[in-house]
Amino acid sequence: MQILTPHVYWAQRHGEIYLRVELSDNVDICLQEDNTLQFRAQGHGAKGDNQYEFSLEFLEPVKPEIRQKSTQRQVDIRIKKREVRWWERLTLQERKPLFLAPDFDRWLDESDAEMELQAKEEKINRISVESRVRKDPYLGLKKGYLFMYNLVQFLGFSWIFVNMTVRLFILGQGLFSKIFILNTVVCEGPLALMPILNSALESVAGRNVILFVIFGSLEDMQNKAVVFFVFYLWSSIEIFRYPFYMLACIGTEWKLLTWLRYSLWIPLYPLGVVAEAVAVIQSLPIFDETRLFSIPLPSVLGHSLSFSYTLQLFLVLMFLGLFINFQHLYKQRQRRYRSRKRKVH
Numbered sequence: 001m002q003i004l005t006p007h008v009y010w011a012q013r014h015g016e017i018y019l020r021v022e023l024s025d026n027v028d029i030c031l032q033e034d035n036t037l038q039f040r041a042q043g044h045g046a047k048g049d050n051q052y053e054f055s056l057e058f059l060e061p062v063k064p065e066i067r068q069k070s071t072q073r074q075v076d077i078r079i080k081k082r083e084v085r086w087w088e089r090l091t092l093q094e095r096k097p098l099f100l101a102p103d104f105d106r107w108l109d110e111s112d113a114e115m116e117l118q119a120k121e122e123k124i125n126r127i128s129v130e131s132r133v134r135k136d137p138y139l140g141l142k143k144g145y146l147f148m149y150n151l152v153q154f155l156g157f158s159w160i161f162v163n164m165t166v167r168l169f170i171l172g173q174g175l176f177s178k179i180f181i182l183n184t185v186v187c188e189g190p191l192a193l194m195p196i197l198n199s200a201l202e203s204v205a206g207r208n209v210i211l212f213v214i215f216g217s218l219e220d221m222q223n224k225a226v227v228f229f230v231f232y233l234w235s236s237i238e239i240f241r242y243p244f245y246m247l248a249c250i251g252t253e254w255k256l257l258t259w260l261r262y263s264l265w266i267p268l269y270p271l272g273v274v275a276e277a278v279a280v281i282q283s284l285p286i287f288d289e290t291r292l293f294s295i296p297l298p299s300v301l302g303h304s305l306s307f308s309y310t311l312q313l314f315l316v317l318m319f320l321g322l323f324i325n326f327q328h329l330y331k332q333r334q335r336r337y338r339s340r341k342r343k344v345h
Contacts, residue, residue, distance in 0.1 A: 009103035161235035
């Protein structure tokens with residue numbers, strides 16, 4: 001019986017060698033101590049049933065274990081290298097055997113193989129970390145609560161934004177509707193109080209001072225145009241921020257919404273702080289005149305300490321917070337888009 005050589009296809013990774021032989025009957029594979037692979041098999045081809053065999057002496061030492069998987073048409077062989085490194089060729093002899101060819105289904109160059117190896121290591125490390133972290137049995141309940149919280153906030157601020165837009169630009173009712181301002185304070189009050197109960201999400205002390213102390217307690221402030229601008233700027237920011245958080249709870253992202261959430265605050269956030277500052281400045285003479293929230297003092301020092309001094313300190317802290325928060329949000333935006341670019345490349 002004539003002995004023939006089969007077609008052998010190969011590929012490599014840093015730690016393994018892949019061989020694919022187009023034979024599957026009566027396969028006998030032996031890896032000798034001198035790193036030589038001996039292959040024998042019975043196969044059927046154009047010349048009928050024949051004996052096929054070949055040998056390969058590898059470039060560097062390999063481990064003695066062989067993993068093989070046979071199908072009706074081929075045998076897949078995996079052999080581990082003793083040292084995890086890239087080989088410049090498969091065999092010790094520089095001239096490639098005629099029966100040997102690249103397996104383009106598995107073929108990667110060295111740089112692509114390094115990226116694949118790094119991705120596998122990162123996945124293993126991530127799984128290892130996740131396995132050590134104790135799973136939270138209430139995780140689904142917490143996500144459900146956060147989803148509903150953000151949904152309620154979105155609906156509330158959307159109502160305020162749409163209602164104010166319709167009243168101003170369609171009905172032409174102007175900025176000074178006192179009844180509407182009172183209704184808005186009543187509506188936005190629960191929305192401003194909810195983050196206090198959910199303080200892990202955000203700090204809203206400054207907004208609550210504007211809402212309850214200045215707009216809610218001073219009737220004269222409710223007729224001023226600045227109230228409209230404060231509510232309108234607040235709502236313009238929140239109708240994009242809360243849907244972004246809401247979708248994040250269910251692992252979903254809309255690119256347009258992400259861009260709006262991380263871009264619109266750049267002009268709107270400083271404008272909102274300026275509008276709040278204008279409201280505080282306009283309220284100072286009213287607090288001085290009405291002596292509301294003033295602190296009583298002994299007669300030697302005077303009658304009382306006006307609450308306006310506290311608001312002046314609040315103004316300084318407000319602009320200091322603007323500077324710190326703006327830097328933080330801008331850095332967060334830059335990190336997000338840098339990470340997105342790395343994923344694309």
